[in-house]
Amino acid sequence: MIRKTQQGKVVSDVIEHAGRPLTPLEVHELASQKIPRLGIATTYRHLRKLTEGQQVVGVDYPGQPPRYEWADGKDKVHFACRSCDKLFALEDTTGDNPPAKAPKGFKVQGFEVMLYGICPQCEQG
Ligand SMILES: [Zn+2]
Structure with missing residues (x-):
């Protein structure tokens, strides 16, 4: 029997080692390989x-x-595959430079960069 604390550890391990952002369903699927009877509600609870x-x-x-x-703690640039809808985390090459300049009077507090295209798996398939 797997204890609750271990479930949380498995869920966090799955996310830590995924190398890309996961949907709750993907997290659940991967965590279920280690905890066969993990419920989706439990997965959501651990995510929260x-x-x-x-x-x-x-x-x-x-x-x-x-x-x-x-x-x-690092800013990320994400790549969204338009074919399989997976997101990938890419190295941030923008540094602290936003891709666009805000007009006068706007105070920029952060930015997010999303690239779109086709991932290598989809490109091959
Ligand atoms: Zn893809």
Whole structure:
């Protein structure tokens, strides 16, 4: 029998080692490989806990469920595959430079970069 604390650990491990933002369903699928009877509600509960504890951050992708990725404190550039809808975390080459300049009077507090295209798996298939 797997204890609750271990479930949380498995869920956080899945996100930490995924290397890309995962939907709650993907997290559930991967965590279920280690905890066969993990419930989806339990997965959501652990996701919420991890987000509240700021170990995990949500990544918004318009028109889709939020993804979750490990919060390592670095800004991320994301790549969205238009074929399989997966998100990938890319190295941030923008540094602290926003891709656009805000007009006078606007105070920029952060920015997010999303690239769109076809991932290598889809390109091959
Ligand atoms: Zn793809």
